[in-house]
Every structure is written in structure tokens, then in C-alpha cells.
Amino acid sequence: MSGDIRLQVSGLGKRFGGVIAVKNMSFDLRAGEITGLIGPNGSGKSTVMSLIMGLTRANAGAIKLDGVDIAGWPAHRIARSGVSIVFQHSRPLQRQTVLENVKLALLPDSLVRLVTEASAAERARAIAERVGLGGVLHRHPWTLPFADLRRMELAKAVARDPKVVLIDEPFAGLTSAEIKVFSDLIRTLRDEGRAVLLVDHSVKSVAALADRVIAMYLGERIAEGSADEVMQNETVRRVYIGGKIETVERKAAAAEGATLLDIDAVEVLYGKAKALDGVSLRVQQDEFVSIVGLNGAGKTTLFNAISGLVPYRGAIRFDGRDLRSLTAAAIARAGVVHCPETRELFGHMSVRENLDLGGGHLSNAERQRQLAWVFDLFPILEQRQTQAARTLSGGEQQMLTLGRALMMQPKLLILDEPTLGLAPVILGQLSKAIERLRGERSLTLLLAEQNVTFALPHSDRVYVLDHGRITWQGDPARFAREMSTGYL
Amino acid sequence: MAVLRLRIVWIGAAVILIAALLPFWLSAYLLGILTAAYYFGVFAMAWDLLFGFAGEVNFGPTFLIGLGAYTAAILNTFGLPIPVCVIAAAFAAVVGGILLAVPALRLRGPYFGLVTLVAVLLLQNFIVIFAGITGGEIGMTVPDVLSIDANVNYWYALAFLALCAVLLFGLSRSAVGLILQASGQDAVGASALGFNVTKHKIAAFCVSALFSGTAGAMLIFYMGTASIDTVVDVAIAVQIIIAAVLGGRRTILGAALGAVFLIVANEFLRPLGQLNTFVVAAVALAVILFFPEGLLGYALHRGERE
Numbered sequence: 206m207s208g209d210i211r212l213q214v215s216g217l218g219k220r221f222g223g224v225i226a227v228k229n230m231s232f233d234l235r236a237g238e239i240t241g242l243i244g245p246n247g248s249g250k251s252t253v254m255s256l257i258m259g260l261t262r263a264n265a266g267a268i269k270l271d272g273v274d275i276a277g278w279p280a281h282r283i284a285r286s287g288v289s290i291v292f293q294h295s296r297p298l299q300r301q302t303v304l305e306n307v308k309l310a311l312l313p314d315s316l317v318r319l320v321t322e323a324s325a326a327e328r329a330r331a332i333a334e335r336v337g338l339g340g341v342l343h344r345h346p347w348t349l350p351f352a353d354l355r356r357m358e359l360a361k362a363v364a365r366d367p368k369v370v371l372i373d374e375p376f377a378g379l380t381s382a383e384i385k386v387f388s389d390l391i392r393t394l395r396d397e398g399r400a401v402l403l404v405d406h407s408v409k410s411v412a413a414l415a416d417r418v419i420a421m422y423l424g425e426r427i428a429e430g431s432a433d434e435v436m437q438n439e440t441v442r443r444v445y446i447g448g449k450i451e452t453v454e455r456k457a458a459a460a461e462g463a464t465l466l467d468i469d470a471v472e473v474l475y476g477k478a479k480a481l482d483g484v485s486l487r488v489q490q491d492e493f494v495s496i497v498g499l500n501g502a503g504k505t506t507l508f509n510a511i512s513g514l515v516p517y518r519g520a521i522r523f524d525g526r527d528l529r530s531l532t533a534a535a536i537a538r539a540g541v542v543h544c545p546e547t548r549e550l551f552g553h554m555s556v557r558e559n560l561d562l563g564g565g566h567l568s569n570a571e572r573q574r575q576l577a578w579v580f581d582l583f584p585i586l587e588q589r590q591t592q593a594a595r596t597l598s599g600g601e602q603q604m605l606t607l608g609r610a611l612m613m614q615p616k617l618l619i620l621d622e623p624t625l626g627l628a629p630v631i632l633g634q635l636s637k638a639i640e641r642l643r644g645e646r647s648l649t650l651l652l653a654e655q656n657v658t659f660a661l662p663h664s665d666r667v668y669v670l671d672h673g674r675i676t677w678q679g680d681p682a683r684f685a686r687e688m689s690t691g692y693l
Numbered sequence: 694m695a696v697l698r699l700r701i702v703w704i705g706a707a708v709i710l711i712a713a714l715l716p717f718w719l720s721a722y723l724l725g726i727l728t729a730a731y732y733f734g735v736f737a738m739a740w741d742l743l744f745g746f747a748g749e750v751n752f753g754p755t756f757l758i759g760l761g762a763y764t765a766a767i768l769n770t771f772g773l774p775i776p777v778c779v780i781a782a783a784f785a786a787v788v789g790g791i792l793l794a795v796p797a798l799r800l801r802g803p804y805f806g807l808v809t810l811v812a813v814l815l816l817q818n819f820i821v822i823f824a825g826i827t828g829g830e831i832g833m834t835v836p837d838v839l840s841i842d843a844n845v846n847y848w849y850a851l852a853f854l855a856l857c858a859v860l861l862f863g864l865s866r867s868a869v870g871l872i873l874q875a876s877g878q879d880a881v882g883a884s885a886l887g888f889n890v891t892k893h894k895i896a897a898f899c900v901s902a903l904f905s906g907t908a909g910a911m912l913i914f915y916m917g918t919a920s921i922d923t924v925v926d927v928a929i930a931v932q933i934i935i936a937a938v939l940g941g942r943r944t945i946l947g948a949a950l951g952a953v954f955l956i957v958a959n960e961f962l963r964p965l966g967q968l969n970t971f972v973v974a975a976v977a978l979a980v981i982l983f984f985p986e987g988l989l990g991y992a993l994h995r996g997e998r999e
Binding site for chain 2: 258259260279280281282284285289290292295296298300301305308309310312314315316317318319320321361365
């Protein structure tokens with residue numbers, strides 16, 4: 206079934222400041238083959254994709270398209286050579302119709318060709334009909350359902366007959382019926398002899414489709430083979446589930462505390478896509494609660510709703526107060542401190558300045574005390590006080606994010622994927638720090654993780670979030686018994 | 694779409710016809726104001742091509758206009774005929790535009806806008822320093838004028854505006870306009886579709902410069918003088934920007950309407966004395982706050998939704 210090598214990636218490397226995103230990646234994409242590139246959030250798979258497309262420039266390595274090294278070429282030249290990409294989030298031209306949006310992809314990169322050739326219009330129509338947009342050719346993108354927008358992106362990507370098609374999270378936000386249709390469309394691309402790369406966070410979603418799967422973690426390839434082989438692979442299992450699940454019995458005392466956070470039937474829409482669908486959960490005073498779920502399950506959206514960063518339906522109460530009427534800044538001052546997965550450090554400021562900003566509302570003496578405590582928790586931050594935050598390594602940046610949040614003296618600390626893209630040794634250090642927090646201060650923690658092994662030892666209770674809904678809740682011991690199989 | 698385009702053609706033709714007949718009713722004074730307003734309309738349309746389509750905010754449209762205007766004025770004092778001066782003005786503006794855009798477009802975010810703003814100040818200083826040829830702060834008198842008849846001047850301006858509107862509007866609706874719009878809205882997406890975004894943006898800057906420089910030259914041959922206050926000052930640049938935003942981003946024609954509205958409103962409110970600029974600015978601010986898509990943009994968008 207598989208043919209010639211179309212795209213050959215060798216020794217690819219990319220670093221952003223102090224963070225190594227991709228390290229010595231090598232793989233081939235063959236004509237008439239669907240390859241899955243999987244890895245947990247932050248593993249570098251999206252970076253690999255944008256390196257191939259030329260949207261980011263590699264620091265090392267070669268990318269050969271039919272034997273020609275295209276690394277370092279501008280994106281438009283790579284696109285003209287036969288590589289195309291289907292973005293997860295698209296920004297179509299809103300004033301143009303679906304047909305015109307597809308036609309755009311067929312236009313020559315010319316400054317003088319003012320009139321669209323009739324053949325281009327014909328071809329655009331044919332492609333749009335092929336992906337199932339025949340009925341909506343003359344509608345505007347903002348009137349279309351989400352699945353049709355994805356079809357339109359697919360039509361644009363295949364319009365100029367590419368040799369290599371890169372697809373980012375092919376099934377994100379689609380219903381199971383739509384997933385089937387999209388899978389068939391992607392199979393057609395393979396049968397036409399194109400090399401297809403599906404980039405996704407889980408093996409499961411691409412297993413049925415991919416002829417071959419490459420697994421990535423921390424910027425490196427950790428496994429390659431058929432979907433089954435990769436799913437069975439010991440390293441892959443350890444990366445996703447984190448190996449053996451350990452739980453620590455908690456005293457029941459926490460359960461008796463007053464309710465600190467009360468989330469009632471919260472719903473969030475992103476345009477046409479429903480990111481959260483009737484989520485309700487409670488967190489008691491001094492309790493550590495984990496929300497586990499794969500990338501795209503809605504964890505970040507839930508946290509953004511709590512912090513007042515996205516509009517929502519339903520009610521969120523903290524310490525008896527309705528948070529809806531408060532601004533994001535007022536919510537943070539009320540004691541809800543959010544460490545986003547993107548960390549949002551002030552990159553050009555020093556470590557010390559980042560920490561001082563976190564403790565900006567404290568008196569001098571109190572700030573010094575708080576700072577001493579944070580430095581005690583993360584000694585490395587004390588050594589790096591004068592260094593600019595963006596030059597820190599990924600693990601150090603995560604410690605600084607946590608340190609800055611603690612400077613704000615939170616009542617409720619929200620940690621969104623603190624393990625994102627971090628090496629196991631750093632995870633151990635973070636884990637110890639979180640354990641110490643429980644012992645030393647009165648603190649309530651809401652933690653979102655896809656790394657279950659990291660989350661469970663710190664949790665009094667666990668919620669599982671899947672496609673915007675809470676599908677399971679219970680204590681960690683029960684989670685280990687009921688959910689540990691089949692989570693991957 | 695085809696119907697809409699037809700409708701715009703018919704409305705446009707009707708508007709031009711009515712405008713062409715205005716000299717039979719209006720006083721020479723009012724015609725003079727409209728004449729200036731029409732050239733101003735071309736400035737605003739050329740600016741909208743950059744802002745509305747290429748997605749780049751050029752804070753210095755008067756750099757391009759001033760280059761054209763002063764090139765034409767200086768060459769005219771050496772005795773060159775008006776058509777040659779106008780062509781040379783367009784050429785000078787395009788060259789200046791390229792020299793500015795090529796390095797500036799490498800910068801991201803607000804830096805492009807800042808560079809264009811600094812360019813205006815540079816040109817202004819240059820004119821003051823070389824007062825010997827440019828007339829400095831006082832300005833310079835241009836030997837030739839287009840015509841001494843107010844009606845003829847008016848028709849020249851109207852024809853020029855109509856020609857520019859057809860060319861710029863046509864360009865914005867062409868295949869190239871579509872690519873430019875995509876580049877402005879999602880540069881990453883456009884480059885992944887195989888379009889050299891920088892090339893298209895520089896080309897848009899050149900087209901904008903071509904029209905700005907030509908219009909600048911025409912304006913000074915109408916007024917008979919060239920001065921910093923009329924074609925270079927940052928205040929003029931701000932008025933052009935307000936006119937284009939007022940009329941409607943990404944509409945081209947809206948920019949011309951906005952410019953005419955702004956200048957005519959300024960004139961009608963002249964009895965208010967000092968207050969008149971304030972009132973016009975307040976109206977512009979209200980439109981921008983409540984109809985961020987501009988007057989024509991709002992009207993078009995409502996049409997689309999129905």
C-alpha cells in the first residue's frame with residue numbers, strides 16, 4: 206500500500222528561548238500512507254508540523270521533499286512545492302462565500318493576474334462538492350456549522366493537489382457521525398497517493414485511520430509502529446498514564462469543610478462549538494481536587510470561566526459570592542489564583558520582578574516573608590533571581606509560575622496542566638512542592654491534568670472531563686480501580 | 694454577488710452624474726470645497742487599501758502625499774509641464790513608499806505604524822531644512838494651475854476621483870484583492886496557501902503610494918500652492934485616517950464618502966467658530982465607537998445579514 210518516500214525529516218531540532226521543543230526528530234512520510242504523529246500536550250508535535258510547513262524556522266536538521274531540502278524556505282514556497290496544512294482553528298474570509306474561500310486557494314501568487322480564470326472557479330466548485338459543501342457554496346462562513354467550516358479548510362488544503370497533507374487534530378470538536386465522514390475523506394486522500402500526517406494528542410482517535418503511528422514526548426520520538434504496537438508500548442503507556450498509579454489515602458476531614466467553590470451547570474460556547482456542556486462540581490475548603498481528561502476535553506475552558514476570562518451560562522460561586530459580576534482582576538484579588546497552562550510569565554522581566562509583581566499587594570515585610578517561603582520551596586528560583594523569565598528552562602518556568610501564584614496568597618489555587626512538556630525529574634520536584642503546600646498552609650487546590658499519575662497522589666477527589674462533560678467522579682482509589690484501563 | 698456588483702455600478706454612475714451637474718446649482722465657493730474634498734477622498738481610498746485589505750495601519754499617508762505634492766511643485770518651478778510633473782510625482786511617491794515599506798514591513802505589530810509616523814516627521818523636517826527650494830514653513834507657490842475656472846477644476850477633481858474609485862474598487866474586488874485581504878486577516882493561513890504575504894503587502898503599499906502621490910500632485914495644481922500644513926502635517930494624516938474609518942473599513946468607496954462628509958461637515962459648521970473642529974471630531978468619535986465598521990460598512994453588513 207505504501208509507496209515512495211515523499212517527505213524525509215532528519216535530525217530536526219527547535220528551541221524557544223530556554224525551552225527545547227523538538228530534539229533530533231527523524232521520520233519519513235510515504236506516498237499513499239497515513240501517518241499519525243501523537244504525543245501528550247506540549248510534546249512538540251505541533252512544532253514539528255509548523256517546522257515542516259515553514260511557519261517556524263528549525264535550528265537544526267533537514268526536511269527533504271522528494272529529495273529537495275526545504276528546511277528554511279518561506280512557508281509560501283513550501284506550500285507551492287506541494288505541502289499543505291489543515292489548521293485546527295481557521296479564520297476564513299467572512300465577507301466572501303464558501304466558494305470564493307475555496308477559490309482563494311487556487312489563485313496564482315501573482316500581482317498582475319486580476320481576473321480569476323474560469324477553470325479555477327470550476328475546480329473550486331468540484332473540490333467543494335467533493336468534501337460535501339455542495340449545498341452551501343454561496344453561503345458565508347459565519348452562517349455555517351462547525352463541521353462545514355472544517356470541510357472548507359480541508360477543501361482549501363487539497364485544492365492545489367498537494368503531495369503531502371498535514372492535518373492538525375483532525376477530529377477536534379466533531380460529533381461521532383462527523384468523525385466517520387471525515388475519516389472517509391482522509392482515506393480518499395491516501396487512496397489518491399498523497400502522504401498524510403495526522404497530528405493528534407491521543408492514539409485512540411487516529412488508530413482506526415493511521416497506517417503507522419509515531420509517538421513523541423518532550424520533543425523526541427519514543428515509539429513508532431502500528432497503532433496497536435504503539436498503544437502497547439511500555440514507554441508510551443508510561444508517558445500517558447504515567448506508569449503505575451499510586452494513591453495516597455487522605456483523611457476524611459477535608460470532606461467536612463465548607464464549600465469554597467460551587468460550579469453549577471456551566472456551559473461555554475466557542476462560536477458553534479460547545480466547549481463545556483452543563484458542568485457542575487464542588488470543591489470544599491482545604492480540599493485538593495483533580496480534573497483529568499485529554500487535551501480538548503474542556504479543562505482550560507472551565508478554568509477560564511472560573512477566572513472570568515470567557516463568558517458562560519450557569520453559575521460559579523466562590524466563598525458564597527457569585528463570580529459572574531466580578532472582573533478577572535477582582536476574582537484574582539478575591540483569592541482565586543489561576544496558573545494557566547501557557548504560564549503567561551512576563552518573559553522580559555527577571556525572575557525576581559515576576560515574583561514581586563505577584564506579591565504587589567502585600568506590605569514590604571509580608572512580601573519578604575512570602576518570598577523567602579517561595580525560595581525555600583523552589584531554591585532554584587533564588588539562584589536565578591536576576592535572569593529574564595523567558596530564558597529559563599521549561600521546568601524552571603513552571604516553578605516560577607507556581608511561585609508567582611503563591612506570592613498572591615491564594616485561597617484557591619488553580620493549576621492548569623503544570624506537567625505540560627516537563628521531564629520526569631522536574632515532575633518529581635513539582636510533586637514534592639505541591640505535597641509541602643498541603644502541609645504548610647491552608648490552601649485549596651484545583652488541578653487539571655492529563656498525566657493521571659501526577660494528579661492522583663495529590664487528590665482528595667477526582668473528576669473526569671470528556672468532551673465538555675463530567676463523565677465520572679470519585680476518590681483516587683476508585684479511579685485506580687475503575688478508570689485506569691481504557692483511559693489511553 | 695453579481696447582483697450586488699451591478700447595483701453598485703448603477704448607484705455609482707448615478708452619484709457621479711448628479712455630482713457632475715452640481716456646478717449648475719452651487720456657488721464657486723462651495724464647489725471649491727468639494728474639489729478639495731474629492732482629492733481628499735482619493736487619499737482616504739488609497740489608505741483603506743492598506744488598512745482594510747493589507748491589514749497594515751499606515752499612520753503616515755501624508756508622507757506619500759507630500760512626496761508627490763512637493764516633487765510635482767519643485768519640478769514645475771523648473772518649467773516642466775503639469776502632466777510630466779504629475780507622472781514624476783507618482784513615481785517619486787512609489788519609490789519613497791518602497792524605501793519605507795520594505796524595511797518597515799519586516800517589523801511586526803505597532804512598529805510598522807510607528808515607522809510610517811516617523812517618516813512624516815522626517816519629510817517635514819527635510820522640507821523646512823531645504824527651505825531654499827521648498828519654501829520651508831511658508832510653503833511654495835506653484836507656477837502653473839490646472840485651470841482658473843472653478844467649474845473646470847471641479848470636473849477635473851470629480852473625474853479623477855471617479856477614475857481612482859473605479860481602479861481601486863476593481864482592484865479590491867479582483868483576485869489580487871482577495872489574496873491581499875487573506876494576507877491582512879490571517880498572514881499564517883495565507884502563506885500556508887502559497888501566497889508570499891510580504892510581496893503582496895509591499896505591492897499594496899506601492900499602489901497606495903501611486904494613488905496618494907498622484908492625488909497630492911493634482912491637489913497642489915488645483916490650489917496653486919504647496920505647504921506643509923496642507924499636504925504633509927500629521928493633522929492631515931489623522932483626518933485621512935478618520936475619514937476612512939468613518940466611511941467604513943474594507944469598502945474603498947466608503948473612504949471617499951467619509952472624506953467628503955468630513956470636509957463638508959467642517960465647512961457647514963464653520964459658524965460655530967473654534968467649536969466646529971470639536972463637533973466634527975466628536976461625531977467621528979461617536980461613529981467609530983458605535984459603528985466600528987463605518988457608515989458604509991454598517992449598511993453593507995446589514996445587507997449581508999438579511
